Amino acid sequence: MLSRFANPARFVRVSAALLPWCAGVSIALILLGLYLALIASPPDYQQGEAVRIMYVHVPSAWMALNVYLFVAAASAVALVWRHPLAEVAARAAAPIGACFTFVCLTTGSLWGRPMWGTWWVWDARLTSVLVLFFLYLGYIALVNGFDDPARGSRAGSLLAVVGVVNLPIIKFSVDWWNTLHQPASVLRLGKPTIALSMLAPLLVMASGFTVLFVTLLLIRMRTDLKQRRIRALQLDRLTPAPAPPHTESGLPARPVAAREGI
Amino acid sequence: MPGFLGLVRRDLQLALHHSGDTALVLAFFVLTVVLFPFGIGPEPDVLARVAPGILWVAALLAALLSLDRMFLPDYEDGSLDLIVLSRLPLGLAALAKIVAHWISSGLPLALISPALAVVVDLEPGAMPILVISLLLGTPTLSLIGGVAAALTLGARRQGVLLSLLVLPLYVPPLVFGAGAIEAQETGGDPRADLLLLAALLAAALALAPWAAAAAVRQATE
Numbered sequence: 001m002l003s004r005f006a007n008p009a010r011f012v013r014v015s016a017a018l019l020p021w022c023a024g025v026s027i028a029l030i031l032l033g034l035y036l037a038l039i040a041s042p043p044d045y046q047q048g049e050a051v052r053i054m055y056v057h058v059p060s061a062w063m064a065l066n067v068y069l070f071v072a073a074a075s076a077v078a079l080v081w082r083h084p085l086a087e088v089a090a091r092a093a094a095p096i097g098a099c100f101t102f103v104c105l106t107t108g109s110l111w112g113r114p115m116w117g118t119w120w121v122w123d124a125r126l127t128s129v130l131v132l133f134f135l136y137l138g139y140i141a142l143v144n145g146f147d148d149p150a151r152g153s154r155a156g157s158l159l160a161v162v163g164v165v166n167l168p169i170i171k172f173s174v175d176w177w178n179t180l181h182q183p184a185s186v187l188r189l190g191k192p193t194i195a196l197s198m199l200a201p202l203l204v205m206a207s208g209f210t211v212l213f214v215t216l217l218l219i220r221m222r223t224d225l226k227q228r229r230i231r232a233l234q235l236d237r238l239t240p241a242p243a244p245p246h247t248e249s250g251l252p253a254r255p256v257a258a259r260e261g262i
Numbered sequence: 263m264p265g266f267l268g269l270v271r272r273d274l275q276l277a278l279h280h281s282g283d284t285a286l287v288l289a290f291f292v293l294t295v296v297l298f299p300f301g302i303g304p305e306p307d308v309l310a311r312v313a314p315g316i317l318w319v320a321a322l323l324a325a326l327l328s329l330d331r332m333f334l335p336d337y338e339d340g341s342l343d344l345i346v347l348s349r350l351p352l353g354l355a356a357l358a359k360i361v362a363h364w365i366s367s368g369l370p371l372a373l374i375s376p377a378l379a380v381v382v383d384l385e386p387g388a389m390p391i392l393v394i395s396l397l398l399g400t401p402t403l404s405l406i407g408g409v410a411a412a413l414t415l416g417a418r419r420q421g422v423l424l425s426l427l428v429l430p431l432y433v434p435p436l437v438f439g440a441g442a443i444e445a446q447e448t449g450g451d452p453r454a455d456l457l458l459l460a461a462l463l464a465a466a467l468a469l470a471p472w473a474a475a476a477a478v479r480q481a482t483e
Binding site: 127131134135137138141142145146147151152154155158159161162163165166169 | 409413414416417418419423426427429430431433434465469473476477480481
C-alpha cells in the first residue's frame with residue numbers, strides 16, 4: 001500500500017483524475033453549508049445572529065488540529081520509511097493548516113467581540129491555538145531555512161513529530177482549565193449538546209472544509225512535483241558535454257555551471 | 263558513563279575558556295530586568311505585581327541567547343561527527359551537551375536571580391520560590407532548546423529560526439514558573455505550579471535528548 005503510492009508519476013496520474021471531483025464536491029458542500037448556516041438555520045436564543053460565525057469558526061478549528069495531525073503523521077512516515085511523497089505531502093499541507101488556524105483565530109476574535117466584549121483574552125484555548133499557529137510558522141520557516149531542500153524536509157519532519165505534544169494540550173485545554181472559551185459540545189462522550197438544526201450545517205461545513213483541504217493539498221503537491229521536475233530538467237541541460245576540454249596548462253577546465261554552483 | 267561525564271567536562275572546560283559567553287548571558291539578564299522599571303515606572307506596588315513575569319521572561323530570553331552555541335561550534339569544526347561516531351549513545355551525548363549548557367547558563371541565571379528580584383521589588387518571602395522555580399524550569403528550557411538547536415544546525419539565519427521554533431514551546435514553563443512565584447506572593451500555595459514544572463522537566467528529560475539525537479544525526483548525515 002505504502003510503496004504502491006510512492007511513485008510520483010503514478011501519483012500525478014491518479015491525482016489528475018481525482019482533482020476535478022474533489023474541487024466540485026468541496027464547492028458544492030461549502031455552498032450548501034453556507035446556505036444552511038446563513039439562511040436555513042435558526043438564530044441562537046442567546047447569541048442571536050452572531051452564532052452564524054460558528055459555522056466557519058468551528059470547522060476551521062477542527063481543520064487546524066487535524067491538518068497538524070496530518071503533517072505529523074506524514075512526517076513520521078517520511079522519517080520511518082523515507083517515503084518520497086510523504087515529505088511532499090507534509091510540506092504542502094503545512095501552509096494550508098496555518099491558513100485554517102489563522103481563519104480560526106480571526107473568526108474567533110470577531111465572534112468574541114459581541115459575545116465576550118473583547119477581541120482577545122488570554123484564555124487557555126485561545127493561547128494554545130496561537131501556539132499552534134506559531135508552530136506552523138516555525139515548521140514552514142525551518143523547512144525553507146536550508147540551502148539543501150532535503151535537509152529542510154528532514155529537519156521539518158522531526159519538528160512536526162516533536163510538536164505533536166501540543167495537540168492534546170489544545171484539545172483538552174477547555175476541560176483542564178475552566179476559562180472563558182466554552183467546552184466541547186459536539187465531539188464529547190454522550191450526546192452532543194447542540195441542536196440538530198445547528199449540527200447539520202456545522203457538519204456539512206466541516207466535510208466541505210475537509211474536501212477543500214484535500215483539493216488544495218493535491219494542487220500544492222502536484223505543483224511541488226512539477227517544480228522539482230523543472231529543476232531536474234534544468235540541471236540536466238546544464239550538465240557539461242561528455243569529455244571536458246583540456247586547457248593549455250594540461251588541467252581539465254571545469255564547466256562554468258559546476259563552478260558557479262547553479 | 264565515563265564518556266558522558268567526559269563530554270560534560272569537556273564542554274564545561276570550553277565554556278570556562280570562553281567565559282565571556284556566560285558573562286554575556288548574565289549581563290543580558292540583568293540589563294533586561296533593569297529596563298523594566300524605566301518602562302513601567304518606579305512605583306514599588308506595580309513592580310512587585312509584575313516582577314514574577316519580568317524575571318521569568320528575562321531569564322528565558324537570556325537562556326535563548328546562548329542556545330546556538332550548544333552544537334554549532336562542534337558542527338563547524340567537525341567534532342560533532344566524531345561524537346556521532348563514538349561509542350557513547352548519541353542520546354546520552356546530546357544529554358551531556360544539554361547538561362553542560364544548563365550548568366553554564368541556566369544555573370548562573372537561577373543563582374543571581376535573588377539580586378535582581380530586589381531591583382524589581384519582589385516580596386522577600388517569594389525569593390526561595392523564585393530560585394526553586396528557575397532551578398526546575400531552566401533545565402527544561404535547555405532541553406527544549408537543545409532539540410531546536412540541533413534541528414537548525416546549518417540553516418540560514420539560525421538565530422532567528424531558533425527563536426521562532428523555541429519561544430512557542432517555552433510557554434508552559436513560563437506560565438507555571440511565573441505562576442508559582444505569583445501564588446506565593448498572593449498568599450496561595452506555590453506547590454501545584456512547582457510540581458507541574460517538575461513534571462515538565464521529567465517529560466522533557468525523557469523525550470528531548472532522544473529528539474535532539476535524531477536531529478544531530480540528520481544534520482551530520
